[in-house]
Amino acid sequence: MDSKEKKLEIIREKLKQLLVENLSLEGLKPENIKDDELIFGEGLGLDSLDAVEIVVILQRNFGIEIKDMNEGRKILRSVDSISRHIYDHQHKKPA
Numbered sequence: 001m002d003s004k005e006k007k008l009e010i011i012r013e014k015l016k017q018l019l020v021e022n023l024s025l026e027g028l029k030p031e032n033i034k035d036d037e038l039i040f041g042e043g044l045g046l047d048s049l050d051a052v053e054i055v056v057i058l059q060r061n062f063g064i065e066i067k068d069m070n071e072g073r074k075i076l077r078s079v080d081s082i083s084r085h086i087y088d089h090q091h092k093k094p095a
Contacts, residue, residue, distance in 0.1 A: 007087060008083050008084065008087055011083040011086050011087055012079055012080070012083045013030065014061075015079055015082055015083055015086070016030035016031070016033045016079060017030045018057050018061060019033065019054070019057070019079075020033075022057055023046065023050050023054075028044075034079075035078065035079050035080040035083075036079075036080050037078055037079070038078055039076060039077065039078060039079070040076070043078070051072070051076060054076060055072065058082070058086070062086050062089065062090070063089075064085070
């Protein structure tokens with residue numbers, strides 16, 4: 001496993017923990033959330049209020065702001081897509 005994959009795994013674990021702690025995921029453990037499982041609808045079954053909470057979690061814990069909801073829909077698809085966005089944000093090269 002390369003350095004990027006290790007960092008992504010750490011981000012995924014932290015993100016799952018934050019989701020379980022901050023959202024009403026009754027009886028769900030972080031390790032039971034699949035990386036590629038859809039967060040909304042058929043997947044974890046979260047709704048638009050949860051989306052707002054996830055945006056707040058990302059801002060508080062990772063310094064990421066999502067202002068464009070079209071962009072947000074792509075980013076907030078799954079734990080994996082959010083984790084990759086966090087990784088890219090943390091490792092982007094300064095202009």
